[in-house]
Amino acid sequence: MHLTQDNYYGQAANEHYFSVSQYKDFMKCEAAALARIRGEYNPPPTRAMLVGSFVDSYFEGTLEAFKRGNPVVFTRRKELRAEFRKADEIISRVKKDPLFMQFMSGEKQKILTFGMFGAPWKMKMDSFSEGICITDLKVVANFRNLPLWRYDLQGAVYQKGAEICGYGQLPFYLAAVTKERIPDLDIFQIPQATLDMALQEVGRNMPRFIAVKNGSEKPDCCGVCDYCKSVKRAGIRNYNTLLEG
Numbered sequence: 001m002h003l004t005q006d007n008y009y010g011q012a013a014n015e016h017y018f019s020v021s022q023y024k025d026f027m028k029c030e031a032a033a034l035a036r037i038r039g040e041y042n043p044p045p046t047r048a049m050l051v052g053s054f055v056d057s058y059f060e061g062t063l064e065a066f067k068r069g070n071p072v073v074f075t076r077r078k079e080l081r082a083e084f085r086k087a088d089e090i091i092s093r094v095k096k097d098p099l100f101m102q103f104m105s106g107e108k109q110k111i112l113t114f115g116m117f118g119a120p121w122k123m124k125m126d127s128f129s130e131g132i133c134i135t136d137l138k139v140v141a142n143f144r145n146l147p148l149w150r151y152d153l154q155g156a157v158y159q160k161g162a163e164i165c166g167y168g169q170l171p172f173y174l175a176a177v178t179k180e181r182i183p184d185l186d187i188f189q190i191p192q193a194t195l196d197m198a199l200q201e202v203g204r205n206m207p208r209f210i211a212v213k214n215g216s217e218k219p220d221c222c223g224v225c226d227y228c229k230s231v232k233r234a235g236i237r238n239y240n241t242l243l244e245g
């Protein structure tokens with residue numbers, strides 16, 4: 001299956017390929033991940049996700065189209081909502097920083113597909129500088145919580161994917177900017193040892209996720225996520241257990 005900007009996030013692409021976000025979905029809840037792949041569960045993007053996409057689209061050169069396609073960025077009075085005024089402020093801030101702009105100056109939204117750990121994968125890079133590095137743009141609440149998002153998994157898969165596609169082993173960077181009152185900005189390199197460990201982790205989990213995705217093993221339900229709540233049946237429980245823990 002040939003991927004383009006138009007079909008990259010489509011259901012057919014998600015059924016055929018694994019991606020970092022799909023892998024992370026499987027880690028959180030297999031049942032929800034599978035329902036999402038099959039198009040049975042489509043949580044709308046959160047405002048926080050849209051703020052990230054808003055800034056991404058600026059670098060892609062598609063901000064005006066993004067605004068037209070996402071009327072939720074405007075209030076009823078046709079003004080930008082506060083979160084997206086913040087996004088505008090973030091864009092102005094990073095535009096003034098030469099290093100940040102240098103890291104974001106590669107080929108935008110470059111798509112690669114490849115085989116890894118016995119499955120087909122897809123990936124889309126925010127900024128790809130051939131022979132130099134891969135950079136992903138992150139708009140985050142603060143730097144402190146950056147590692148909680150497991151961007152090492154993304155870096156590991158993107159680095160290995162580019163290598164499999166013949167681009168050599170490239171360093172992986174996060175061009176990160178915060179939504180704080182005064183935005184902070186830096187370029188974080190994920191160390192090679194961290195990427196290597198993350199890739200091993202992906203390799204260990206893939207046999208199970210492949211089996212769940214192709215239907216040969218049954219997905220586990222986490223029991224607590226939005227998807228699991230939406231399909232569960234009520235049970236009878238001991239009131240007192242709510243006071244424990």
Ligand SMILES: [Zn+2]
Nearest residue numbers: 029222225228
């Ligand atoms: Zn769940």
